[in-house]
Amino acid sequence: MNVVELEILGEKHIPELQELLMRCSDYLAFQDGEPVKKDAAKDLLISRPDNVTIQDKIVYGIYQGQDHLLIGVVDIIMRFAGPDILSLVLLVIEPTFRGKGLGEVVHKLLEEWAHSNKFSRIRLGVLFDNEKGHRFWKRVGYEETGEIKPYLAHKFRVLEKAI
Numbered sequence: 001m002n003v004v005e006l007e008i009l010g011e012k013h014i015p016e017l018q019e020l021l022m023r024c025s026d027y028l029a030f031q032d033g034e035p036v037k038k039d040a041a042k043d044l045l046i047s048r049p050d051n052v053t054i055q056d057k058i059v060y061g062i063y064q065g066q067d068h069l070l071i072g073v074v075d076i077i078m079r080f081a082g083p084d085i086l087s088l089v090l091l092v093i094e095p096t097f098r099g100k101g102l103g104e105v106v107h108k109l110l111e112e113w114a115h116s117n118k119f120s121r122i123r124l125g126v127l128f129d130n131e132k133g134h135r136f137w138k139r140v141g142y143e144e145t146g147e148i149k150p151y152l153a154h155k156f157r158v159l160e161k162a163i
């Protein structure tokens with residue numbers, strides 16, 4: 001059933017978030033070039049660019065179904081790339097829940113959230129070699145900005161969508 005809810009995560013969610021990140025290690029190890037660290041959840045809740053306040057960062061848990069299972073996570077940063085731009089830093093769904101349309105449902109919720117909070121664009125980066133991720137973002141309406149940036153050992157393409 002494609003019913004998901006987004007819930008803001010905080011310190012009390014660290015144990016379940018850490019378990020989720022371990023289940024998403026296929027993607028996270030690819031992204032970071034190393035195994036998921038034991039304090040990855042704690043880091044995810046606070047990590048942000050130097051000039052961004054913690055008030056401009058939100059980590060949402062993606063919960064599914066009546067069992068209220070944590071099946072994914074979204075990390076967003078407000079007003080970093082511009083006053084009306086929402087930066088989507090991370091969206092990851094655990095492997096067994098991918099390819100069922102949940103990513104599209106989550107994206108729709110984010111878009112609605114961004115729109116009602118007066119953002120006019122969503123901006124994100126897709127790593128080279130993440131073909132599935134790239135296809136997903138194109139399918140839900142993102143376009144290349146032409147910018148290519150470095151991330152650790154990788155490069156990523158910057159994509160944006162007007163909302």
Ligand SMILES: CC(C)(COP(=O)(O)OP(=O)(O)OC[C@H]1O[C@@H](n2cnc3c(N)ncnc32)[C@H](O)[C@@H]1OP(=O)(O)O)[C@@H](O)C(=O)NCCC(=O)NCCS
Pocket residue numbers: 027091092093094097098099100101102103104105124125126127130132133135136139
């Ligand atoms: C990218 C990601 C968030 C997308 O979430 P998702 O739940 O897999 O997305 P969807 O199920 O909506 O779409 C994925 C594919 O499944 C297909 N799909 C959707 N519902 C389907 C269904 N019921 N049956 C079969 N296929 C289906 C979609 O058509 C889509 O195919 P396409 O992208 O090749 O066109 C997820 O795959 C993920 O976490 N990947 C690893 C992390 C990552 O790459 N994040 C993005 C970083 S930029």
